[in-house]
Amino acid sequence: MLPLGLLTAAQGHPMLVELKNGETLNGHLANCDNWMNLILKEVVQTSPEGDRFFRLPEVYIRGNNIKYLRIPEEIIEMVKEQQQNQPSNRNRGGHSHRGDRGDRGGRGGRGRGRGRGRAGPVSTSRKCLSSASLQKVGGIDPPKEDGSLGDGYNESVNQHPTPDQLDVNHKLGQDAGTSLKEEISGAENTRKRPPGVPKTLEHKPTSFLEQKLQELTTSAPRVLSTSQILRILIRDRHVRPEVRHYRALLRANSDAERGSPEVVRKLLAEMEASGFTLDSGTLHTALQAIAVHPDYLLRQEIVRTLRDRWLPLSPDGWHYVVAGLVREHQFELALDHIAHMERKDMPVEGWLHSMLVYYLCEFEEFDEVVRLMRSRVDQGYDMTTDLWLYVLDVASAAVHHESTRFVWDQMVELRYLYPSYGVCSNVLTVASRTGDTELAASVARFLTEADVPLSLEDYEKITEAHVISGNLYAGFEVLCEMHKAKIALESSSTAAILTYMIQSRTNPREAWSLLKKLKALKYEIPLRCALVVLEMCEHEAINDPFVVDDGLALYKQLYALCSEKADVSVYNSLISMCRRAKNTDAGMFVVKEMATLGVVPNATTFEHLIIMCLDAGNFESAYMYFQDLLARDASPSEEARAEIRDLCTGSSDQYAVQLRYHPQIRDALVGRQADNFDPTQVRAGLIKKVPSDSPPEYANRFRQGPRKTITKEERRAESKEKRKQKRRRLAIARAREEEGWEDYVPGGLIPEDQVKADANSPSS
Incomplete structure (x- = not known):
């Protein structure tokens, strides 16, 4: 828990508060009480997820909801100094005064008065120069009661004001209600360091502080650091404010955390009101500040002022204008300005180019990103590796082929960049979606050189890249390499090949011949490669029943091609092929092959057999196969249930009725119970079924009506x-x-001399 004195001293200063629910509030402390209840003003509220932001004028926070607080370090140092100097100040007293802009009254001897003025935050980091001095020092008027800026210079700018001339209601770093006369008197007696100013800067010479101010605002502009130096120079040492001081505070507002375009606008207005001419350097400094905190109207006013005064916009000014447009997401205008800069032979700095690329990537404008980066490379400029890696990451994640290929060829292929495995996996995805086999091969080489073994997904993506490019042979070869690497193929490994063969209507025998070529090259053909050819036969069987003959012929060559034995998936594909072609005899041949070789059927096998028997009108065998399915503690799929119900609808066969109204088959909405037929005993072991006699007339009917026999x-x-x-x-x-063939002319096989003779004959 923070001491109450620390919170009291932090009034008017920026503070970050995190609540127990994860929300954060960033604002200026206006008031606090003994129970740690706070009032913040000018608050930016962030959601617990960090994805939403809200601006609130004032927020009241209960102390028991606070998780932790963060206040500026100078406040902590100030409180420590006060605690160290407290014994020496006890006998010097005064009376508490009523505060005009704060919660506390004036500072007395033993106690601390409490004012009842308005709790308005006095932010030392967001006030202009006259607000930073907050007194008539060097001819600058103090801010008015409503917070507006001073009206200008005093007539006697060469005379330093006496303490009686100082505004008692506006003192930076002090409590808003503290009497400035008493504070100065107390400071003379106790030699107390003014609050808000580091002790290391208090005794530095003025020349050093002036140089430090210029160096600080040039290298790393910060509002707090600049304000501290200006307090010493203007408030304590009564240095007359000059253009360099205003310009330093303008440049300090390019601070990303505490800068503000409103302060820039007020500073420019105060300079004009005080008689200072807004020269080119001052206006460009203001452009630099609003490039970080964009303000479209203020930027246009500054550019218009430069044009009206016949002052050219410098190259830095062009960069500041473009940066402001980019931060406002006006990318078309920003690109138009950059094109104008290139026409004027004005080089674009790397920081501006990188910022534009980052923003365009955020909005997934990768076509423009490629154009900018390609132009940058052609002009001979370098880009940071962080930028290259970021573009590769986001472009590959968005599956943008051109940008991904460009970055990979420029950096990774030449080994200037070493992306992570996750980025390489995304690049492989891009190659597989677009059929870029060169990119896929390059990624595979990179992973191999990095001693990263290719995974199942990597091989599948490389296979898909070859297949989409139209090279089915290379796709099979990659699967053979995958099998050689001791990685078992899965059904997803051949999905791309099957899709390609279906779309291109590849002849199954042609695909089988490709596997034979690989076999001749001493490749070990995995069973999945042969299975995908049989699956192609299965797909074509519904349109071409004669493909069953090709499928069975290829099956008979299976053991000569593959060293693995055929598993149940092979026979399921063959039975499904026979079912689609309505070839029951071929289906029974496959069933006998399974029984002979001892291949154990699964639920899919029985589903195919049941539907094949129902198509043939053999309801009894279908029911027996269904009982075998239930005996293995399996149940049919939802698609099989729907098809069985459709095939049994309209049939009065007892086995058809039992199948239709079986609890495992019937629809959940059907409430009718099955007829009380004696259930047939389950036959275990053999799956061979004896077909019944010729089917009755009412067999093979659809729901809508009888089928044509x-x-x-x-x-x-x-x-x-x-x-x-x-x-x-x-x-x-x-x-x-x-x-x-298009130039063929009928009669072209007639000898030419005979054609001429016929042409010269009198009859012609």
């Missing part, structure tokens, strides 16, 4: 006709690919 010969004739049309389309496509 098609004989085996009619289905075969229909498939034959589809295949014939497909061969014709392929032949036409191959003919069009031949060079010169």
